Amino acid sequence: MQLINQGAEGKIYKTDAQEYFDLALPYKLIVKERVRKRYRIQELDKKIVLSRTLHEAKLLHEAKNAGVATPTLFFIDRKKHALVMEFISGERIKEMLQKHPRKYLHILSGIGEMVGRLHSHGIVHGDLTTSNIIIRGNDIVFIDFGLGEFSPEVEKQAVDLHLFKQALKSTHFENWKIYWRSFTEAYIGSHIKADDVIERIKDIEKRGRYIQRGE
Amino acid sequence: MITLGIESTAHTFGVGICDNNNILSNIVDSYGGEGIHPRLAADHHAIVAGKTVSSAINAAGIDIGDVDLVSFAQGPGLGPCLRVGATTARTLSVSRNIPIIGVNHCIAHIEVGRFLLGIKDPVTLYVSGGNTQILAFAGGRYRVFGETLDIGIGNMQDTYARAIGINFPCGKIIDDYISKGTKYLDIPYTIKGMDFSFTGMLTEAIKYAKTHPVEDVTFSLMETAFSIVVEATERAISHTQKNEMLLVGGNAAAPRLREMCHIMCEERGAEVFIPPFDVCRDNGAMIAVLGMIEYGAGRRTEISDTKVKQKWRTDEVDVIWR
Ligand SMILES: Nc1ncnc2c1ncn2[C@@H]1O[C@H](COP(=O)(O)OP(=O)(O)OP(=O)(O)O)[C@@H](O)[C@H]1O
Numbered sequence: 001m002q003l004i005n006q007g008a009e010g011k012i013y014k015t016d017a018q019e020y021f022d023l024a025l026p027y028k029l030i031v032k033e034r035v036r037k038r039y040r041i042q043e044l045d046k047k048i049v050l051s052r053t054l055h056e057a058k059l060l061h062e063a064k065n066a067g068v069a070t071p072t073l074f075f076i077d078r079k080k081h082a083l084v085m086e087f088i089s090g091e092r093i094k095e096m097l098q099k100h101p102r103k104y105l106h107i108l109s110g111i112g113e114m115v116g117r118l119h120s121h122g123i124v125h126g127d128l129t130t131s132n133i134i135i136r137g138n139d140i141v142f143i144d145f146g147l148g149e150f151s152p153e154v155e156k157q158a159v160d161l162h163l164f165k166q167a168l169k170s171t172h173f174e175n176w177k178i179y180w181r182s183f184t185e186a187y188i189g190s191h192i193k194a195d196d197v198i199e200r201i202k203d204i205e206k207r208g209r210y211i212q213r214g215e
Numbered sequence: 216m217i218t219l220g221i222e223s224t225a226h227t228f229g230v231g232i233c234d235n236n237n238i239l240s241n242i243v244d245s246y247g248g249e250g251i252h253p254r255l256a257a258d259h260h261a262i263v264a265g266k267t268v269s270s271a272i273n274a275a276g277i278d279i280g281d282v283d284l285v286s287f288a289q290g291p292g293l294g295p296c297l298r299v300g301a302t303t304a305r306t307l308s309v310s311r312n313i314p315i316i317g318v319n320h321c322i323a324h325i326e327v328g329r330f331l332l333g334i335k336d337p338v339t340l341y342v343s344g345g346n347t348q349i350l351a352f353a354g355g356r357y358r359v360f361g362e363t364l365d366i367g368i369g370n371m372q373d374t375y376a377r378a379i380g381i382n383f384p385c386g387k388i389i390d391d392y393i394s395k396g397t398k399y400l401d402i403p404y405t406i407k408g409m410d411f412s413f414t415g416m417l418t419e420a421i422k423y424a425k426t427h428p429v430e431d432v433t434f435s436l437m438e439t440a441f442s443i444v445v446e447a448t449e450r451a452i453s454h455t456q457k458n459e460m461l462l463v464g465g466n467a468a469a470p471r472l473r474e475m476c477h478i479m480c481e482e483r484g485a486e487v488f489i490p491p492f493d494v495c496r497d498n499g500a501m502i503a504v505l506g507m508i509e510y511g512a513g514r515r516t517e518i519s520d521t522k523v524k525q526k527w528r529t530d531e532v533d534v535i536w537r
Contacts, residue, residue, distance in 0.1 A: 006453075007453055008446070008449045008450040008452070008453035008454075009450075037442075037446070037449075037479070037482075038478050038482060039442070039445055039474075039475040039476075039478040039479045039482075040438075040442045040446075040475075041399060041438055043399045044399060044404070044438065044439065044442060047401075047404075048404060126407055126408065127407070127408045128408070129408065129454075131454070147406060147407060147408065159364060159407055159410070160407075162364075162410075163407055163408040163409075163410060166359065166360075166361075166408075166409075166410070167408070169358065169359075169530070170351075170353065170358040170359065170360050170530075171353075171454075173353065173354045173356070173358065173530075174354065204364060207364060207365055
């Protein structure tokens with residue numbers, strides 16, 4: 001197995017069916033193994049790591065039912081807190097936008113439509129960033145659902161979009177406004193509650209700073 | 216060049232003085248009431264302003280005539296409190312005929328750390344009553360990578376302390392309970408990307424406190440809150456591929472939070488920096504340092520542009536000095 005990414009949460013290995021399952025199948029695989037965090041006490045850490053692994057597995061599957069592309073899940077290794085899934089051969093939208101800032105507005109629309117589909121099905125991704133979306137040919141593939149949840153609530157869906165907006169602002173600061181516009185226009189077209197969700201973002205942006213008592 | 220800095224964004228009124236290389240003095244006077252009552256805190260600031268300026272000048276061993284520049288925290292913060300600092304700064308500027316400069320409070324927390332500790336390019340975790348944010352420099356500005364979706368961690372801690380009957384200030388007692396708690400109770404762990412929220416866990420902890428030992432509840436609550444902010448910081452470090460972390464703000468004093476930051480950074484091969492507490496909390500010296508740096512880089516504030524900015528975001532400031 002080849003370590004290809006050491007993210008904040010864990011290690012991502014690339015392998016294939018032959019090596020991992022000893023099966024002569026032509027599949028390239030990703031093994032996502034969540035690692036223990038020593039700064040957290042053990043009880044809390046165990047709870048978090050296991051629940052995120054199982055959650056991610058469930059949501060990867062549910063997203064497909066919503067008509068959104070995700071890596072196919074092959075195996076859950078509860079002992080190692082690892083998910084074994086299809087390797088998506090493509091490029092992350094983050095790098096694509098960094099290389100060609102104006103070329104992929106249609107993909108941002110595509111992303112907006114897909115997030116609208118997820119929300120319509122009551123799926124909140126929980127970590128929408130441009131690192132978590134891989135473009136494979138014409139497919140927009142979503143990964144990293146470990147912080148996601150099932151929720152039809154306007155508030156939770158608005159937080160989901162707020163995160164994406166913030167990710168655009170901090171990572172693609174030069175063009176975030178046009179990206180956000182392309183994204184939201186398409187989102188509105190694919191989710192009935194879109195207007196309420198977008199309206200709620202404004203409230204969220206007002207919070208978080210200087211909540212006062214007394215006056 | 217000698218710069219005098221004035222901090223008054225929340226319940227602390229502070230005046231600090233620096234020259235090009237050192238902090239010469241740093242005097243704070245905090246409004247002692249529970250929570251933050253903006254008007255009462257502002258009244259307090261107005262009363263202590265003159266006295267705090269004099270103490271800072273005396274402690275620095277200089278004369279008021281030696282001050283070349285007056286810097287003040289223009290935002291973000293509570294309007295009534297900010298206005299006391301702004302007025303004090305304007306008065307000094309006009310009466311002494313020296314330039315004035317308004318600076319961003321959150322950025323001052325970062326820049327004083329860089330000034331004192333020789334840090335180059337950190338991911339900053341800023342934890343205080345009103346603010347809980349993760350900031351990093353990218354594309355000429357300090358971008359907000361993560362932040363609280365509801366209240367600051369300090370605000371959460373104070374509210375909890377009040378609910379279980381601990382008097383203000385509560386920091387020491389809370390830290391003591393954290394170290395004595397042994398049983399971890401199930402507390403909601405809410406993190407969304409690099410954002411997080413504290414009200415859910417606050418409600419749950421207050422409920423637990425009715426039936427469980429207060430040490431265990433406090434330990435569980437704060438262990439959860441600290442884990443969340445450290446996790447979000449680790450994500451920001453991983454995403455930005457930086458290898459330094461800076462911990463600042465009034466809540467940076469918490470020993471368990473410091474310990475977690477050390478362990479997290481050690482595991483990532485990153486380095487953690489924590490300034491001494493008197494420049495970590497809200498204080499005037501950091502405002503002086505940032506004013507001096509910005510002035511040195513060519514920024515000028517006209518007296519007509521010294522209106523306070525309650526909601527001033529860090530990413531609205533062009534960082535012309537880096
Ligand atoms: N199924 C996959 N196919 C191809 N690449 C993948 C796949 N899963 C993950 N990756 C790569 O590994 C990176 C990290 O994966 P993921 O986001 O799931 O892990 P993480 O630990 O949550 O990372 P982070 O902390 O950066 O969010 C992705 O950005 C992507 O480049």
